[in-house]
Every structure is written in structure tokens, then in C-alpha cells.
Amino acid sequence: MALGLYSYWVVIVLMMAGFYIVIASSNLIKKIAGLNIFQGSVFIFYISLGKVEDGTAPILASGYESYSNPLPHVLILTAIVVGVATTALAVALVARIHDAYGTIEEDDIHGQDESL
């Protein structure tokens, strides 16, 4: 029973893993990677929400009775776009942080700022 909804387990594992990387990593790029994994888990969560067992893609065609729900998939397309934009912005910021500080390690940055 509990394994029947295995996609949710995948979501939970990915979410926790991503979250952990965001919190524990001190490298700014790795944080972004963690953030991506974290967001990706939510995307999978939404996609699996829409799946109907034995359902097919929601295109009207003869011989198919059961369709998956397209709405969550459409929604998550938007969220993916947002995620891509966030990543792009974050990477750009890290590039500028590297220009300004010469490092992308959080500890080094804090060390430099305190000496300012």
C-alpha cells in the first residue's frame, strides 16, 4: 500500500535531499543545485497528482475512456519557467559575487565582510 504511491516517496526523498544541500552546503553554486533539486521534487509531486491510473494523455481519441488530468501539468510548466528564471538569476548573482569577492564560499565571504 505504502509502496503503491512510490512517486510520493521519490518526492519526499528529493525534497529532503535538496533542502539539506541548501542548508548545509557553504558553496553558493551547490546551494543553487540543492534549490533546483528541492524545486524539482515539487514539480514531480504536481505531475504525479495529475496522473490517473491507466489514463492516457488528454487527447480525445477513439478507444480511450480515461485521461490524465492536464491541469497540474500546465500549472507546473509555469512553475518550471519560474524555476529556470530563479536559477538563471541566482547564477548571475553568484558570478557577480565572484567578481566582487573572488570566492563563492560562504565562509570566506563572511570573513571578508567582517574585515571591512
Added chain:
Amino acid sequence: MTPAMTILFAVFGPLVAVPLIALADRSPNLREAVTLVTATTLFLLVLSLLPLVSAGDRPAVALWELMPGLALAFEVEPLGMLFSLVAAGLWLPTAVYAIGYMRGHHEEHQTRFFACFPIALAAAMGIAFAANMFTLFIFYELLTLATYPLVAHHQDEAAKRGARVYFATLIGTSIGLQLLAIVWTWQATGTLDFREGGILAGHIGSGAAAVLLALYMFGIGKAALMPFHRWLPSAMVAPTPVSALLHAVAVVKAGVFTVLKVVVYVFGLDFLQETSASDWLLFVASFTLISASLIALTRNNLKARLAYSTISQLAYIVLGAALATGLGVVGGGLHIVMHAFGKITLFFCAGAILVAAHKTDVDQLNGLGRRMPITMLAFLLAAISVIGLPPGGGAWSKFLLAAGTVQADYPWLMAVYMLSSLLNIAYLLPIPGRAFFLPPPADAPRGLQEAPLACLIPLVFTALGSIALFFAAEPIAELLMPITTAGVTP
């Protein structure tokens, strides 16, 4: 002009003087003329309300509602009439005195100094005429804000410290305690209007009433009830005219005036008597009264001594209110007037001594009576009034307060009053005593050396006033009588 217009002019009119004073920055004579004209006009406006109020009228005007049910409104009743007369009436001599003092002492930032005065007076008028606790609170806070620059006038380290204590205590108590009391009152009764007989009766129990009264009494920091009295000596860093008008008249009297208003119109004397909610206040006020007098004895700085004397005299009035009897309240109201005249004279003298002889401490005053006979004589007359000896006006108010203790069945409090009066003698009379009877130091210059005339005239005027009040006490007491249910005559 209708009475309503008069009230509005009295409260908001002085504010018109502020930009004029600021504009006249370059020409001090014009600037001071604006102050004098405003002060005179204000006094006449307030005076024109007196016949109405003594005839039993209660001229009123309501502006708009700030929040539903909470209007900015004014109503002139006898207590407020009296306070406004005192504050407006003493502004004129103070203004004259301030001109002499500020020029004689070569103070800086005189324009700012003179510009803040009308705001403070407007706030005092607002307090005096407030028709509800909400309006009173607004002007109470405005008064604190307007006087802060006056206290911090010298902008040095001492002024900064003094102003900080002043502001922190007054804002702290008013926001931390008084506002809570006001919201509580509003929540319990649904009104904040000052009504004869009070508004709280039937809305809260006796225990809660005692707590609420405590929030009010300590929240009215301007009444300088211990332990919130430290601001008064701290505020003495201000120039002397400020100490004189604000810290002997407008600010501190606004405090005790608010105390009387709360006791009479929010709680109601009957309600207080029934619930005994004010019993604890008797002890706090008595303690303040005696210990402030004792501290005054130990202060060598003249202004500090006068400051502690003020704390003690304010406690007289608070004690009168705590008695919750007609005599106590009328005595308290009367003492507002008597003490105002007496104390302002004492401060004027202290300032005159500073300007003419550059002395600030009591033990420097030996033999000064020969150089400044008029000033020291005025000091003596005012001291007599503050102590409560005939023929000083203070004799009547202290007599009524003492009679109030009997009426309230607390004869032991009479002993407190008497003891304190003895202490008053001990800390006030040695000052003119030293000046007249002790020999001056060897290096003192000879001959008359009085302060400038602009300083001298006001202090003679107020000194004579505090004696004249001895003979004018009866009409004042009669004016106040309607606010209490028990009739009294001195």
C-alpha cells in the same frame, strides 16, 4: 466672538505665533513683540471666558471625531478655567522675564526658544479645556514634545542627559501606563468624556478601580509622583525661564491638573469613597511629600532644591485628590494657583541671581541681600506663600487641604502636611536668611547689582501676586466649588 470661537482661538491661536517668530529671526525686537502680543491676547481670550464659567456656563466646542466615538472636543469647566488662567496669565511675565534673561545671559538659539513657547502654551490650553480624556492625552503628549527642545536647549552633554531623562520618563509613563488606562477606561465604559460624578461607577469593581487608578496616577508622569519624579530635577538643565514657566507652572501643573480631572470626572469622588480605590495613593503621595522635602534640604544647587520642593508641593495636590473629598479637591485646585505664583517667583529669583551675580548654589548666597535686595525680598515673599504662612496665598490652600484630611477621616495625614510645612521652612527660609543676615564674602563687589529691569519687574509682580492671592482666595474657591458635591468656603 462666540465662546466656542474663543476656545478655539485660545487653543490654536498661539500656534500662529510660531511661524511669525521664526520669520522674525533677524530682528529680535520684532520677534519678542510677537511673543508679547500673543501672550497678552491669549490671556485676554481666556479671561473673557471667566464670567461665563463662574456664572455656571460650560462653553463647549467639538471638532471632529478621530475615531468613532472619540472626538477632539473642548469644554471649559471651573478647574480647567483656573488652570488656563494661571498658565496664560503667567506666560506674559515669563515672556518679559525671558527676554531679559536670554539677552542678559547671552543665550544662543533664541528664536527656537521663543518659538517653542507658544506651542507649549497651546498644548497647556488644550489640556485645560479638554472635554474628554482622549483630547487631554493628545495635548499632554504635545506638551512633552514641545518642551523637549526647551529642556535640551544648551545642546551640551548635560542638556542631552537631562533631556533624555525628561523625555524618557514623560513619554514612558504616558505611553506605557496612561494610554493603557485610557484604553481600558474606554473599553470598560464606552466613553472617555469628563462627566460630573465620573464615568466609571458601575462598570468596574473596586479592585480593578484601584489598579486603574494606579495606572493613571503613575501614568501621569508630569505630576512627578515617586518613583517617576526624576525628570523634574533633570529638566533643570533648561534655561531658567523654561524652568519657571514650564516646570513650575505649565508642565507640572498640567500633571496635577490631569490628576484632579481624572479623580473628579473619570472616577468621581463618590465612587472613590465607596470603593476606597484611592487609599493606597494616600501613602504614596505622603511618602513623596515628605521624602522630596527631605531631599530638598540636602540640595545645595538652588534650582535643584526648588525642583525637589516642587515635587513635594505637587504631592500636596495629589494627596488632596487622593482624599476624595470636596475640601481636598478644592484645596488641591487652589494650591495649583498658589504654588504657581510662589514657585515661579522663586525660579525667577534664581535666574536673576544667575544673570546678575552668576551664582547657582545656596552657600554662595551669603550677603547677597545687600546687592540684590529687591530680588531677595521677592524670594522671601514667595517662600512665605509656598510654605503656607499668612499672608501668603499658600496659607489658604494648605488650610483647605488640611481640612480635607479631617473631612476624609484621616487626621494622621494632617501631621504629614504639618511636618512637610516645617520642612518647607527649613529648606526655603535659610536662603533669604543667608542673603540678608550673613556677611558677604570679602571679595564681593559692593553696591546694588540687580538683574536687568526686564527680569526684575516680572518677579516683583509675581511676588506681589502671591501675597495678593491671600486676599483673593475666596472667589477662586467659589469658582471651584461646583465641581464637588460638598460645599465649602474658606
Added chain:
Amino acid sequence: MIAANLPALQVVLPLIAAPLCLLLRREWAAWTLATAVSWMCLAIAVLLLDQALHVGPIRYFMGGWAPPWGIEYRIDALNGFVLLLLCAIAAVTLPYARRSVLEEIGRERAYLFYTVLLLCFTGLLGITATGDAFNLFVFLEISSLSSYILISMGRDRRALTASYQYLIMGTIGGTFVLIGVGYLYAATGTLNMLDLADRLAAISDSRTVRTGYAFILVGLSLKLALFPLHLWLPNAYTYAPSAVTVFLAATSTKVAVYAMLRFAFTVFDVSHAFGDIGLSRILLLLAAAGIVFASITAIVQSDVKRSFAYSSVAQVGYMILGIGLLNLPGLTGGIAHLFNHALAKGAIFMALGCIALRLRSVQLQDMAGIGWQMPWTMGALVIGGLSLIGVPLTAGFISKWYLLLGALEQEQWLLALLILGGSLLAVIYVWRVIEAAYLQPAPARQAPVQEAPLGMLVPTWLLALANLYFGVHTEVTVGVASQAARLLLGAAS
């Protein structure tokens, strides 16, 4: 035609103007366009609020698609009020921003600034106007992404790290909201807020709904900087360009508070949400802790901008306190404080921006004697500060009065003392600045410090005077806030 489409225009206008700014490239053209758009938005907001108050809630179906399939915009007293606040702040910030942006960002990049600012404005308006839960998430991300960019434009390199930190925390908060919305959708099959409210009433006890609720509230708490999720805010406000600090401080946390109100009261059944889970106690506790800790932290800062940033965290505590009190006066106070605090903080940060322009520093020790050199700027700061403290006749007094009344009605004496205690702490951190500015002697400088340019002073004083106006005339603020509060509580019963 136009009148019927006002709710859409409110959001679409700045959205279209943003890429136009990018195409215009000229600093003056971009600024003119942005300012004109903000003023038009203000006019629209006034019309919308008027209609919402007098005719009733406005429903607008995007593209003519009826809910629950299409996206609905729904304007009632509450979000009409917030829209008005947003547009008013934008309309005064943009004229103010010009000089400040030229100085801090430079003429070449100024058009980019206006583009991003308009996008941020769009996002905030969208969050407020929409009646669709997923749409709210999208606008939340639009406003967040653009505010990360705005913050990173600060002169100090620490602006970059502040922006990065905010990006990480903001994205986590946004994703939490997304998860929560997903849970609600899974449980009900709809995203329209009114529809959600209908269907959730029956199944509000299910674990799915509760989990979704928790995710949404935590996510929004991050965005509105509820203590202890406020860590991104102080740095972001401190190092952002002056105009950005003004705009964000006065709008972005307020909008998040609005979203919280919307979810807590309209979408969820209030008696369930607050009664069973005990949310109200949690909110009150966090709000109280925020007021105390953030105010004390504000007192010890040597950077004045940072000090007022911490003060913002404390003031958010007041708004949340109003929500947690769950009664009419408390909620009225909370909503009114949302408005009044925006005015006070807007005026303060504008004045600080003027000082930053002239002094190139907002450190407390550098501001010694500035009150005599920049009298108008400091005058506005004093008024804003008094309003922050809650002195009578300023806007801040009104909202604190209602909060106090709400606390007393619940017989929460400790909270009442806390509200007042918070004001007293505000006295300390405001008076520190006033004392330094007026009572400290100014240090010797090569050149005397000039008063700020008129273009910045006028908007600053507009906000300062608004603090006084709304402290005296409360029909609008208290009237609308109490109507909104009644709506929220009524929707619950």
C-alpha cells in the same frame, strides 16, 4: 469598456510598461513612462476601491473564462485597500527615485532599474488582485525575482550577498506556497479561492488540507519576515539602493501580510484554522517575540538604515498580532497598521535616502548635527519616527489604539503591555537618531552638507504629511480597515 476592465488594467498596465522601458533605454523616457504608469494605476486603484466599498466586491474573469476554469480577479474592501496603498507608494516613490537612482545606479543602467521596478510592482499588484491560488504563486515569484534584482543593484558589494541570501530564502518560501497550493488542489480539485473555501469547509479536518495549510503559512511567513524567519530582511533593506528600500519596505511585506490574511480567513475556515490547530496562539507568540527581539536589536545597530530594517520586523509583529487576536478591533488595528506603517516607514526610508545622497553614509555617528544642516529632511524623519512610535495625531497612534483595544477585549493584559512596551522600545531607537542629529555637534567637513534636492524632498514630505493627515482623519483608514475586518470575520462565521 475601460471601466469594466479596470481590475485587469490595474495589473496589466505596469506589465506592458516594463518591456517598453527596456526598449526606450533613455533614462528620462523610462522614468517618465514609469511615473505616468504609477499615477494611472493610482487612479485605477481609487476607482476600484470606491466601487468595492459602495457597490460590493468586483469579480472579473480573465479572458472571459468563468471560474473555476479561468482565473478570477476579485476586489473587495481588503485588497482594494492594499491596492490603493501599493499604487500610492509607487506614485510617490517614482518621482523620488529619479535623483537617487542617477546617483546610486547611474544613468546608463537606470532604464533597467525602472523596468525591474515596474515588474516588481506588477507582481505585488497581481498578488493582491487575484482570486486564484496558483496565480498568486506566480505573481509572488514575479515580485520576488524582481526584488532580488533590485536589491542587488545596491552600491555596496554586500548588496549582492544580501540579494543571494534573500533569493535562497525567498525561493524556499515560494516553493512552500507552491507545495501547499498543490495539496489544496489535490484535496479539492480547484484553485479558485472562493471555490476552495466552499469545498474545504467539508473536509477541513483531513490531513492533506492541514499539511497544505501549514506549508502555505510557513511560506508566506518567510515572505513577510515573521520572526524568526526574518533573517533575510535586515541585510536586504540595508544594502539595497535607497529608492528600493523605500518601495520594498512600504509594500512587499505588506502584500505578504495581505496574502496571509486572505488564506487564513477567506480560504480556510477561520474557526477551524484558529480554533483547532491553535494557530492563533502560535502567531501571537511569534509576533510578541518578534516585537521584543527585533526592537532590541534595532536599538543596538550603528547603521541607521539597518536599525529601521529591524524595526520593520518588529512592526510586522504588530500586524500579525492583529491577525492573531481574532477580533474586530484587533484585526482592524492590524489592517490599519499595514497601511499606517507603510506611510511611516516610507517617510523614514525616504529621508534616509536623502541623507545617504548628501552624506554618502547613514551611520549614526556620521549623522551628528545633520538636523541643522538638512532641516527639512530630518523634519520628515522626525514625523515618520513619531508615527512609528505611535504618538497621538500621527497615523501610527490610530492602529496601536485599535490593537490595544483588541488585546484588552480578549483580556490579554500581557499583550497589551507588550504593545505599549514595543512603542517604548521604538522611542529609544527613534530618539537615538534624533539626539544624534540635533544635539551632537556636527563634525568638521570640507564642504558644508546641503539640503536634499527638491525632487526628493517633496515626495518625502508628502509621505510625512500623510502620516499626520491619517493620524487626524481616520474615516478612510479605520473605516475601510474595519469594513475589511468585518468581511474577513464575517466570511468565517
